[in-house]
Amino acid sequence: MARYVFITGGVVSSLGKGLASAALGALLQARGYSVRLRKLDPYLNVDPGTMSPTQHGEVFVTDDGAETDLDLGHYERFTGQPASINDNITTGRIYRDIIAKERRGDYLGATVQVIPHVTDAIKNFVREGNEGFDFVLVEIGGTVGDIEGLPFFEAIRQLGNDLPRGDCIYIHLTLLPWIPSAGELKTKPTQHSVKELRSIGIQPDILLCRCDRPIPPEERRKLGLFCNVRESAVIEARDVETIYEVPEAYHREGLDVEVLKAFGMEPGAAPDLSRWRNVTHRIKNPEGEVTIAIVGKYTGLKDAYKSLYEALVHGGVANVAKVNVDWIESEIFEREDPAPFLEHVHGILVPGGFGQRGAEGKIKAATFARERKVPYFGICFGMQMAVIEAARNLAGVAEANSTEFGPTPEPIVGLMTEWVKGNELEKRFAQGDLGGTMRLGAYDATLKRGSKVAEIYGATAISERHRHRYEVNTAYRDRLEQRGLIFSGMSPDGLLPEIVEYADHPWFVGVQFHPELKSRPFEPHPLFASFVGAALDQSRLV
Known part of the structure; x- marks a missing residue:
């Protein structure tokens, strides 16, 4: 039977509960246990698919087409365990399902209430499908005290009683701020956070304390005393140079040992963290250095491109190189010459994105890369802008554009209205809902033999994750290929362009x-490893 670890947060948001959950999962894996990580999000959106990246960060897409919270990206990167639609749920999704049942009469005339109907739905979600896992780590989004999070905290409180004794523990992630004028790490915010948590019936077993310096013994003793946890269970979560140091840092502080002890389990031999040490050694001891410009439209919030940034880091690991990133807002190129910036x-x-804002700037970035022979990587929208650039400047299609921006006489990129997923025909309409209506999840592609991408992948059949509504128009393929832009990857039926080069x-x-x-x-993904390798070659030419 699975054991459950519930991870909550207090004091302030953005402390890194997702990263903490992922790192703990990696530690338990390194000890030979199987783990599953899940995220409960209290917001009313059904999923983050329609939320602005500058508010919520990136939307992480799973193989089965779920648009999920970015923390699931951390879970996958740290554990290698693929996430699914059943690993992330929101208040909106829960209420949608409950109201649908109420309308059908499934509750047989009962008054539908937060307790027990909403809390039962949360508990059912948490407990379903966990057969075969040793540990299930469940992160609750937001901060204790948030009104929208109350049903989730109540649900995990009830699970503490519903589950067999000893099969459930609570970890609370808090902040110990340093006050320069006092010269002290202050414990009072954490004390108040734990008091808030205890007021709703949850006593944390372990405190994970974010800080920028060591916790003095007296402060550690005070936290244990006033928060009612063992002193050894006050775990220091100090800032580190790279997030891939976190599992080893947590192990040094004894987090994995405390978790096992809380379940009454013997820790046994130390976990094998050699592969983590190898990754951090490569990051900290690079043999080369490159600068990559990310020309995007959500650069004001770096989390909007979280997986992208981490993939570049992984490309650096593959090449034992440091990757420096220049974040450039693409709209700048609509007013100024790109050359001084690039x-x-x-x-x-040039990453993915939606809407016309900044599109012309991305097209200019593609022009610069093509003409100056600078390595260029266009992802989703970035590929579409590169194709429009080629149509305008190489194929002579002066009015080439995307129907995403409005009617155009030369629709190089157009709205995708139907496609095949598995054995079913998927259909979409221009005026339909935005949420969950894109081409989402894993789809196969066939690569052209002898192409650069076939060489990079070492294969001609691949599967990759999609999230887009518009597609490059194959009616222009011949004209573009005559000018040198090769369609080197297509959907297996040959209808949808997947890769150009x-x-x-x-x-x-x-x-x-x-x-x-x-x-x-x-x-590291082969495309990112190859791209960073090409950038290293470029650095030797500059």
Whole structure:
């Protein structure tokens, strides 16, 4: 039977519960246990698919087409365990399902209430499908005290009684702020946070304390005393140089041992963390250095491109190189010459996005990369802009554009209305709902033999994750290929373009999918490894 670890947060948001959960999962894996990680999100959206990246960060897409919280990206990168639609749930999804049942009469006339109907739905979600796992780690989004989180805290409180004694523990992640004028780490915010948690019936077993310096013995003793936890269970979560140091740092502080002790389990031999040490050694001791420009439209919040950034780090690990990132808002290029911003970089990456804002700037970035022979990586929208650039400047289609921006006489990119997923025909309409209506999840692609991408993958059949509504129009394929832009990857039925590349360019690849979602520190995605390698070659020429 699975044991449950519930991870909550207090004091302030954005302390890193997702990373803490992922790192603990990695530690338990290193001890030979099987783990599953799940996320409960209190917001009313059904999923994050319609939320602005500048508010919520990136949308992480799973193989089965779920649009989920970015923390699931941490879970996959740290454990290698693929996430699914059943690993992330929101208040909106729970209420949608409950109201649908109420309308059908499934509750047989009962008054539908938060307790027990909403809390039971949460508990059922948490407990379903966990057969075969030793540990299930459940992160509760938000901060204790948030009104929208109360049903989730109540549900996990009830689970503490529903589950067999000893099969459930609670970890509370808090902040110990340093007050310069007092010269002290202050414990009072954590005390108040735990008091709030205890007021709703949850006593944490372990405190995970974010701080920027060591916790003095007296403060550790005070936290244990006033928060009613063992002193050894006050775990220091100090800032580290790279997130891939976190599992080893937590092990040094004894987090994994405390978790096992809380379950009455003997820790046994130390976990094998050699592969984590190898990754951090490569990050800290690079043999080369490159600068990559990310020309995007959500650069004001770096979490909007979280998986993208981590995939570049993984590409650096594969090449034992440090990857520096220049974050450039694409709208700048609509007012100014791109050259001063891009002349010093060794690679240009244009990521996904939605809407017309900044699109012309991304097209100019593609022009610069093509003409100056700078490695270019276009992802989703970045591929579409590269194709429009080629149509305008190489194929003579002056009015080339995307129907995403409005009616156009030359729809190089158009709304995708139907496609095949498995054995079913999926259909979409221009005026339909936005949420969950894209081409989502894993789809196969066939690569052209002898192409650059076939060489990079070492295969001609691949599967990658998608998230897009618009597609490159194959009616222009012949004209573009005559000008050198090769359609080197297509859907197996040959109808949907997946990859384009220039044969006469050192490295210019556009992909319709999101390869960053499948990159891991121990298995860097081949496209990112190759792209960073090409940037290293470029750095030697500059």
